[in-house]
Amino acid sequence: MSPEVLRFELSEYKTRLEKARAAMEKAGIDLLVVTDPANMAWLTGYDGNAFYVPQCVAVSKDKDPLWFGRGMDANGCRRTTYLGEDRIRSYEDHYVQSDTLHPMTVLSQIIDDEGHGSSTIGVEKDNYYFSALSFEVLSAALPNATFKNADRLISWQRIAKSEREIEYMRGAGRIIEAMYQRISEVLRPGAKQSDVVAELTHAGTRGVREYWGDYPAVPNIGAGADAAAPHLTWSDRPIRPDESIFFELAGVHKRYHCPLARTYYLGKPTPQILDAEKAVLDGMQAGLEKALAGNRCEDIANAYLTQLARYGLVKTGRSGYSIGLGYPPAWGENTASFRDGDKTELRPGMTFHFMTGLWYGDWGIEITESILITEGQVEFLSNVPRKLFVID
Amino acid sequence: MSPEVLRFELSEYKTRLEKARAAMEKAGIDLLVVTDPANMAWLTGYDGNAFYVPQCVAVSKDKDPLWFGRGMDANGCRRTTYLGEDRIRSYEDHYVQSDTLHPMTVLSQIIDDEGHGSSTIGVEKDNYYFSALSFEVLSAALPNATFKNADRLISWQRIAKSEREIEYMRGAGRIIEAMYQRISEVLRPGAKQSDVVAELTHAGTRGVREYWGDYPAVPNIGAGADAAAPHLTWSDRPIRPDESIFFELAGVHKRYHCPLARTYYLGKPTPQILDAEKAVLDGMQAGLEKALAGNRCEDIANAYLTQLARYGLVKTGRSGYSIGLGYPPAWGENTASFRDGDKTELRPGMTFHFMTGLWYGDWGIEITESILITEGQVEFLSNVPRKLFVID
Numbered sequence: 055m056s057p058e059v060l061r062f063e064l065s066e067y068k069t070r071l072e073k074a075r076a077a078m079e080k081a082g083i084d085l086l087v088v089t090d091p092a093n094m095a096w097l098t099g100y101d102g103n104a105f106y107v108p109q110c111v112a113v114s115k116d117k118d119p120l121w122f123g124r125g126m127d128a129n130g131c132r133r134t135t136y137l138g139e140d141r142i143r144s145y146e147d148h149y150v151q152s153d154t155l156h157p158m159t160v161l162s163q164i165i166d167d168e169g170h171g172s173s174t175i176g177v178e179k180d181n182y183y184f185s186a187l188s189f190e191v192l193s194a195a196l197p198n199a200t201f202k203n204a205d206r207l208i209s210w211q212r213i214a215k216s217e218r219e220i221e222y223m224r225g226a227g228r229i230i231e232a233m234y235q236r237i238s239e240v241l242r243p244g245a246k247q248s249d250v251v252a253e254l255t256h257a258g259t260r261g262v263r264e265y266w267g268d269y270p271a272v273p274n275i276g277a278g279a280d281a282a283a284p285h286l287t288w289s290d291r292p293i294r295p296d297e298s299i300f301f302e303l304a305g306v307h308k309r310y311h312c313p314l315a316r317t318y319y320l321g322k323p324t325p326q327i328l329d330a331e332k333a334v335l336d337g338m339q340a341g342l343e344k345a346l347a348g349n350r351c352e353d354i355a356n357a358y359l360t361q362l363a364r365y366g367l368v369k370t371g372r373s374g375y376s377i378g379l380g381y382p383p384a385w386g387e388n389t390a391s392f393r394d395g396d397k398t399e400l401r402p403g404m405t406f407h408f409m410t411g412l413w414y415g416d417w418g419i420e421i422t423e424s425i426l427i428t429e430g431q432v433e434f435l436s437n438v439p440r441k442l443f444v445i446d
Numbered sequence: 447m448s449p450e451v452l453r454f455e456l457s458e459y460k461t462r463l464e465k466a467r468a469a470m471e472k473a474g475i476d477l478l479v480v481t482d483p484a485n486m487a488w489l490t491g492y493d494g495n496a497f498y499v500p501q502c503v504a505v506s507k508d509k510d511p512l513w514f515g516r517g518m519d520a521n522g523c524r525r526t527t528y529l530g531e532d533r534i535r536s537y538e539d540h541y542v543q544s545d546t547l548h549p550m551t552v553l554s555q556i557i558d559d560e561g562h563g564s565s566t567i568g569v570e571k572d573n574y575y576f577s578a579l580s581f582e583v584l585s586a587a588l589p590n591a592t593f594k595n596a597d598r599l600i601s602w603q604r605i606a607k608s609e610r611e612i613e614y615m616r617g618a619g620r621i622i623e624a625m626y627q628r629i630s631e632v633l634r635p636g637a638k639q640s641d642v643v644a645e646l647t648h649a650g651t652r653g654v655r656e657y658w659g660d661y662p663a664v665p666n667i668g669a670g671a672d673a674a675a676p677h678l679t680w681s682d683r684p685i686r687p688d689e690s691i692f693f694e695l696a697g698v699h700k701r702y703h704c705p706l707a708r709t710y711y712l713g714k715p716t717p718q719i720l721d722a723e724k725a726v727l728d729g730m731q732a733g734l735e736k737a738l739a740g741n742r743c744e745d746i747a748n749a750y751l752t753q754l755a756r757y758g759l760v761k762t763g764r765s766g767y768s769i770g771l772g773y774p775p776a777w778g779e780n781t782a783s784f785r786d787g788d789k790t791e792l793r794p795g796m797t798f799h800f801m802t803g804l805w806y807g808d809w810g811i812e813i814t815e816s817i818l819i820t821e822g823q824v825e826f827l828s829n830v831p832r833k834l835f836v837i838d
Contacts, residue, residue: 103664104677106574106776126763126805130675147763148787151780153598156572180548180579182498187571187595189578203579206545248658252651259644266640266682272495272661272774285496285523290658369516371539382664382774384498388543395540413518 060099061308062218064136070097073211074113078204085165086113086204087106088194089184091381093208094121095309102130105183105381107150108157114170116299117141121162122405124150158188162195171196176204179181182383209389211394213376214403219310220426223378223405225265225433226312227307227424233258234316234438242444243295243320248276258305265307271382281317281418284371284411296321300420301430302411304385305436311377311385312435313407315420330412330419331442338410338423338440341373341392345408345425345432349400355392367412374408377424382431400427405435452491453700454610456528462489465603466505470596475564476558478505478596479584481576482780485774486513486598487701488530490529493523494522497575497773499542500549506562509533514553516542523620550580556585563588568596573777600783605768606614606795612701612818615770617657619816621697625650626708626830633837635687635712639667639680648699657699663774673709673810676763676803682806688713690834692812694803696777697828703769703777704827705799707812710835722804722811725757730802730815730832733765733784735815737800737824741792747784750802759804766800769816792819797827 060067074097078086086367087110094100094111098119102109109123121131125144132142145160165171175196178184180203213236215223236257241250251273261267275288277299284302293299304316319327341358355373362369372393377385387409390398392408404427411420421440428431452459459609464487480486483497490503490511501515509545513523517536528584537552557563559736568587570576572595585593628649633642635741641792653659667680669691671730676694713718733750747765754761766784769777777799782790784800795820803812813832818825 095537101667101679102675102677103679103775106663106778126676127736129805129807130678133675133678148785150764151767151778151783152726160655177578179582180577182574182577184578186576186581187597188571189581190571196708205579206521246658249652252648252659255651256648259647260641261682264682266638266680267644269664269679270496274495280525283494283525285494286522286525287493287495288658290653290656372542375543383495386498386543391543393540413521415521422698 060136062099066216066218067097067099067136070211071113071119074149074208075115077211078115078176081176081202081204081207082174083202083204084115085170086176086207088113089178090181090209091183092213092247092379092387096208096212096379097167098135100131101134101309102127104130104322107309108188110161112165114168120164120168122164154160156187156191157228158191159195162192165196170199172198174200174202176202176207178205179203180205181340206389212378212387213389214401215378215405219378220339220403222308222310223312223435225307226305226310228262228265229267229307230303230312230314230436231256231438232262233305234314236300237318238443240315241293241299241320244292246290246292247264247277248290249289250293251275254301254303258303261307268306268309269382270304270306270311271385276300276418279416282413282416284413284418293320297419298419300411300418302420309379309381311380313377313385313422313423314424314438315411315422315435316438316443317419317421318445320445323442323444326417327419327442329365330367331421333362333367334410334412334419334421335410335440337361338408338421341408342425342432345400345427347400347402347427347429351398351400352394353389354408356394369412373410374406377405377407402429454491458608459491459528460490460602461648463505463511466600467507469599469603470505470507470568473518473568473594473596473599474566475568475596476507476564477568477593478568478599480505480600481570482573482601482602483575483769484779488600488604488771490527492523493526493701494519496522496549500580502553504557506560512556512560514556548579548583550583551587554584557588562591564590566592566594568594568599569719570597571595572597580658598781601779604770604779605781605799606793607770608795611770612795614700614702615704615827617699618697618702620654620657621659621699622651622695622704622706624654625695625697626706629693629710630835633685633691636684638682638684639669640682642685643667643680646693646695650695653699660698660701662696662698662703663772663777668692668810670806674805674808676805676810685712690719690811691808692803692810694812701771701773703772704816705769705777705814706816706828706830707803707814708830708835709811709813710837712837715834715836718809719811719834721757722759725754725759726802726804726811726813727832729753730800730813733800734817734824737792737819739792739794739821743782743784743790743792744786745787746800748786761804765802766798769797769799794819794821
């Protein structure tokens with residue numbers, strides 16, 4: 055494709071490739087087979103919705119990355135990446151969902167042809183989209199190669215964002231603001247959950263000014279007792295008076311995410327949820343005060359949990375995770391988490407979803423922030439009032 | 447959960463379990479670890495958006511299925527399945543995305559406790575959501591077990607739909623009709639792609655009457671030369687006069703899909719695309735005449751391709767696939783395909799997306815149908831005019 059349609063300067067892709075190669079060198083990897091769609095996009099620009107069939111980007115020490123995928127998706131590669139024709143390879147369609155053929159046999163031949171049949175090959179062993187069978191077929195077809203687990207090797211290179219990446223994430227922040235604005239307008243007792251989701255999705259896809267909305271992973275919704283479960287979705291059940299409902303959504307621009315959760319109460323809030331609101335907001339404040347370059351990820355979690363404990367509340371899940379470029383089914387980067395024991399040092403350019411949600415037996419509350427670590431105070435990627443929204 | 451909130455009668459889940467067990471027996475499998483989210487839902491009702499972390503349903507010969515997932519998702523299991531508390535097991539949150547701990551070690555202990563440490567265990571080796579590392583950890587922790595690949599074993603049990611499933615798919619058909627109705631209203635030269643997607647998504651989520659819209663996998667859009675690539679999405683680029691744009695979308699109700707593609711031309715269509723329209727429609731007619739119980743999947747593909755060839759057109763990809771219950775990233779069932787060599791016999795209740803799309807170097811056209819095989823003539827799951835839509 056012509057460079058001006060790429061989402062980043064060629065120089066930025068070059069820098070990324072250099073970072074990837076340095077990490078490969080350090081890990082003793084000659085060839086890295088990258089199957090995480092976000093990692094594939096980060097390295098090459100590839101932006102296709104075809105991750106339900108085997109595909110990858112193979113990175114070596116010297117040549118340009120090699121894209122490998124289904125034949126019909128090669129045009130998508132040509133149209134979204136900087137790769138030359140000689141670095142685009144594909145398999146024929148009868149390899150798709152076959153009981154007798156597997157695309158990884160084709161890839162093994164390409165790897166061998168590229169001179170890597172006896173190399174140390176890194177694979178992302180715990181990535182969805184790199185199945186157990188993919189690994190089995192690939193490793194059996196390359197008996198002289200040595201395979202190393204390279205989970206998160208590329209993902210970790212993505213953790214500190216460039217200026218352009220931050221610009222896209224701030225754009226996603228404008229989008230999530232518009233989504234919550236729309237929810238506040240339409241969420242009323244009697245409104246169908248699905249109708250509310252239609253409105254927030256509409257706002258999220260239209261976007262704001264030049265920040266058009268891209269597709270997110272699935273929105274999570276929890277109304278009434280369903281708020282006890284963080285990953286349910288919706289039905290057409292009408293929103294009831296005197297019940298709470300949380301939304302965990304993301305604004306997305308050019309595949310960069312700004313997730314944010316808010317909880318609404320329809321009617322006069324119960325003392326239980328008002329107490330929880332106060333605990334969460336106080337805890338968030340304590341955590342945010344630790345969101346400074348030089349501190350560690352666990353510092354934020356521990357500050358949050360310590361403050362929660364003063365209110366008699368316990369959270370068992372992690373309190374946040376790194377965010378940025380992502381593809382369904384998730385918008386997390388699978389690297390740093392806000393939890394005890396995570397010693398990742400906070401550095402300027404890192405972006406996180408401070409996921410302060412609480413879920414108990416028959417209720418829950420989610421009020422969260424997406425943040426950017428800077429040289430100074432923490433920056434919020436969006437500006438949505440940080441409170442329990444009450445709709446009378 | 448209370449049975450009246452389940453999407454199917456308990457008797458239907460019982461029938462499914464019996465089919466699963468018969469297939470396991472035939473395959474010599476004592477315990478089946480099901481990781482495909484659609485298969486998990488089909489067996490138990492489980493409907494959570496948590497497939498980005500390891501989870502599964504384990505099916506044995508005698509006990510109720512066992513749900514295994516992340517601790518915070520156990521409430522989602524309680525609220526969407528018929529499983530009793532003793533069949534819901536989970537792992538603690540520090541197992542999530544850890545470099546040192548893996549949820550499969552917890553599962554291996556549960557499997558051992560259930561008396562299956564030396565059993566023959568089936569796993570879905572080529573399923574996304576069952577990673578290479580998941581298999582490695584699970585098999586290493588159960589050294590006395592024998593592992594068998596059980597890819598598509600459950601998926602094949604889903605291929606003929608029940609009356610209730612067909613009702614949901616017809617509902618999804620109403621939804622896709624509303625989506626194309628909306629596209630026809632708003633698609634004009636100068637409209638932003640993202641704004642058009644906002645409208646179609648809004649219509650798809652609101653749904654029609656009692657058929658509320660559930661979340662689909664990602665919509666595919668191809669405008670202008672991007673129509674050469676089947677799996678690209680959108681940006682805010684305005685739709686241009688004298689260009690074509692295809693949409694490949696799905697209406698979704700209660701996770702059951704009705705996919706459908708249509709192509710629009712803005713202005714006076716070129717002879718090339720009018721010829722392609724005629725070829726596709728004639729080819730579809732030839733294929734649809736073969737969509738009768740007793741024929742085979744390949745018969746439909748071969749009739750389509752033979753007719754296309756009379757127009758000098760070639761299609762290299764498969765011409766259709768089984769559809770039904772699905773979760774992102776795809777709405778296909780990964781079983782039968784319309785392609786040469788697929789001898790699957792068509793039976794009443796089977797549902798397919800007759801995927802007749804054509805993609806070439808710098809253009810493409812998609813006009814498709816989702817169909818139900820019956821005792822008699824083929825039934826269309828939706829009623830959207832089968833033609834190239836021309837917008838003057």
